[in-house]
Amino acid sequence: FTEGALEAYEQNMSHLIDDLRKELAVPDLPVVIGETGNAGSLVLRHAQAAVAERPQYRGNVSYVSTAQFLRRPQDSPNSGHGHHWFGHAESYFGVGDVLGREMLRIITDGTPAGSDEHPGPAVAPGNTATARWASTLFDGYSADRAFETIAYADRWFREPGNEGFEATLDHVLEQLRAVGFGKEELLQLEVIETPMRSEAWTPKSAQLKLLIDGQPDRVLRSFKNSHDEHRTMLPVHAPSCDVEGPLCFDAEQLKKGDIFVTDGSASRAMRTARSRGAVAVLSSILSDFTVDPSGGDRHLDAIRYSSVRQGDFPVAMISPRVHSILRNHPTGRVSLQAKVITEKKPLRTVVATVVGKGLPDEAVALAAHVQEPGAVDNASGVGGQLEGARSLVNSLRQQKFGWPRRSIAFIWGDEMTMSRIYLDHTKRKTIVAFSADMIGASQGMTGAIALLERSPDPGALRVVAPDSHTPWGAGRVRKSDLHSSGISTIARLAMHDVAAASNGWVIGEHPWEGGSDHDVFLGREIPAILMWHFTDFAYHTSLDRITHVDPRVVRRMSVALLTAALAVADPEPGDFERYRQTVALERELRTSAAKGDEELVTMWDDWCNEAVSWFEDLCQIDPGDTGR
Numbered sequence: 001f002t003e004g005a006l007e008a009y010e011q012n013m014s015h016l017i018d019d020l021r022k023e024l025a026v027p028d029l030p031v032v033i034g035e036t037g038n039a040g041s042l043v044l045r046h047a048q049a050a051v052a053e054r055p056q057y058r059g060n061v062s063y064v065s066t067a068q069f070l071r072r073p074q075d076s077p078n079s080g081h082g083h084h085w086f087g088h089a090e091s092y093f094g095v096g097d098v099l100g101r102e103m104l105r106i107i108t109d110g111t112p113a114g115s116d117e118h119p120g121p122a123v124a125p126g127n128t129a130t131a132r133w134a135s136t137l138f139d140g141y142s143a144d145r146a147f148e149t150i151a152y153a154d155r156w157f158r159e160p161g162n163e164g165f166e167a168t169l170d171h172v173l174e175q176l177r178a179v180g181f182g183k184e185e186l187l188q189l190e191v192i193e194t195p196m197r198s199e200a201w202t203p204k205s206a207q208l209k210l211l212i213d214g215q216p217d218r219v220l221r222s223f224k225n226s227h228d229e230h231r232t233m234l235p236v237h238a239p240s241c242d243v244e245g246p247l248c249f250d251a252e253q254l255k256k257g258d259i260f261v262t263d264g265s266a267s268r269a270m271r272t273a274r275s276r277g278a279v280a281v282l283s284s285i286l287s288d289f290t291v292d293p294s295g296g297d298r299h300l301d302a303i304r305y306s307s308v309r310q311g312d313f314p315v316a317m318i319s320p321r322v323h324s325i326l327r328n329h330p331t332g333r334v335s336l337q338a339k340v341i342t343e344k345k346p347l348r349t350v351v352a353t354v355v356g357k358g359l360p361d362e363a364v365a366l367a368a369h370v371q372e373p374g375a376v377d378n379a380s381g382v383g384g385q386l387e388g389a390r391s392l393v394n395s396l397r398q399q400k401f402g403w404p405r406r407s408i409a410f411i412w413g414d415e416m417t418m419s420r421i422y423l424d425h426t427k428r429k430t431i432v433a434f435s436a437d438m439i440g441a442s443q444g445m446t447g448a449i450a451l452l453e454r455s456p457d458p459g460a461l462r463v464v465a466p467d468s469h470t471p472w473g474a475g476r477v478r479k480s481d482l483h484s485s486g487i488s489t490i491a492r493l494a495m496h497d498v499a500a501a502s503n504g505w506v507i508g509e510h511p512w513e514g515g516s517d518h519d520v521f522l523g524r525e526i527p528a529i530l531m532w533h534f535t536d537f538a539y540h541t542s543l544d545r546i547t548h549v550d551p552r553v554v555r556r557m558s559v560a561l562l563t564a565a566l567a568v569a570d571p572e573p574g575d576f577e578r579y580r581q582t583v584a585l586e587r588e589l590r591t592s593a594a595k596g597d598e599e600l601v602t603m604w605d606d607w608c609n610e611a612v613s614w615f616e617d618l619c620q621i622d623p624g625d626t627g628r
Helices: 005-024 042-053 082-087 089-108 131-140 143-154 163-179 266-275 320-327 379-397 417-425 487-501 518-523 551-569 573-593 598-619
Strands: 031-034 061-064 187-194 200-211 218-223 241-248 259-262 280-283 315-317 333-343 347-354 359-369 406-413 429-436 449-453 507-510 528-534
Touching: 005 031, 005 042, 031 042, 031 089, 042 061, 042 143, 042 551, 061 089, 082 089, 131 379, 131 487, 131 551, 143 163, 143 379, 143 551, 163 187, 163 200, 163 347, 163 379, 163 406, 187 417, 200 320, 218 320, 241 280, 259 266, 259 320, 259 333, 266 280, 266 315, 280 333, 347 379, 347 417, 359 379, 359 417, 359 551, 379 406, 379 429, 379 551, 406 417, 406 551, 417 518, 429 518, 429 551, 449 487, 449 551, 487 507, 487 528, 487 551, 487 573, 518 528, 528 551, 573 598
Parallel strands: 031 061, 241 259, 259 280, 280 315, 359 406, 359 429, 429 528, 449 507
Antiparallel strands: 187 347, 200 218, 200 333, 241 333, 347 406, 449 528
């Protein structure tokens, strides 16, 4: 690129749009910006996306991802022409298709609609409740700063207490201190150290080679540092090793010295292999939903992020493509070399608290786990929440809105464990909690959309349209687990208000499924929800890297979480009516959907009545004032 071209790209693109509109005398000329998805420069691609984020283009300028259509050079007609998508017609077709579809959407709809697969109830319009903060926080939130932290965390293979986990927490602490946490009375910073049950595990390197007599050794997959492409080759707790042996694909045919290759569970295969004298296991297991949503075959190169029990049996994860290569050489041998280090370390949990001025001993908790090596899961949560804390403090200092009455606690650490540690150590009463997990997935790259996972409600007991579960699947829930509150309503309003404050947003919701920090709070009868993205085909695989993160959705999700937290931390009586109307809209939807199931209708009626009572308490409303 010409010197300065990247830095000027966003402004130049904006000038181009303005000049075209002026020349053609069409002030609102619809424009779709197609990502230069075959370029390696994320700076360029983010500049293109940033143009569509400008307020003056709201509703008539959009950006679409195209990188998902880049095919492997070895599968393309012209492997030397990456700048021309390697001459692959499928790439050009995919790019043209998304450009055309997005232009039609702009012309007919104006802003992105909600999810067709996971629609939720409508919300009451208004400028109260979460709308009191949405626009201000959205304008003050820096997606670029959030992305810097996400990119930093993505460099590391993060497991509790290991090198990457500690480096990421150090980065978070440095940034928190820079904004004033730990230095001011109302900005508290705490690092809680607790013992770990197992040693901290850090993978350093691994190499898998195919050995065929008379041919040069062929390296199939390897990594030499924590940010290499194939770093998930070693499941968590795999040992260092240096083994070699013939291939075997049938458990019944395993013999002493073999290396067992399977597409099933690594842990189960290890038990079988050990009992038959095999020396290692290679597993290519993937989830059923790990299928490239763009129509390509990226999933064939996915290596699952997995874990095994601590032990001394050699094991590695491989991709389906490598599995196929091995299948084509059944008489070959393979060698597996791996180096890991383990250390006895304490587990650190970081808690940064904006201390409330009216009710400081009551808190709203937001949790973003650090462990797991993915960029979406969960470097995006780490960086998104960190920038959220920074932008909140800056807004408070600039007096863009009043200081919250309740405290707001931001938590980083080991998933679920950190929330238990926080609850065990805090002297504050936690009112509600929000889990920020997988908040940055690019829909184009991953197929995932922004989702609200509600707290357990009657929809978690009996799923009735328009509700549906994600491929994650329904969690086990009993009627006694249902404790009505307004937290899901607040989160829903926050997402809608942020969508209105931005250039649109595809959002959806679904009943409780479980699996992240919100479960810890729910287990202690504290209302809690999860904001996440699914179905991400790259979830828990080596493909979950920084190119799958969309800074624009990180911004939206982070601001939605912040506005929801503020709605509980600093409610006003004037917020109540919008909450009441939004609950009424949900009641209408749910009871109509449940028609014919009187028990379910009654459960939803009772749930909504109790939610309104919860809001009366939150907003300090006398029930007599509402006619109840």
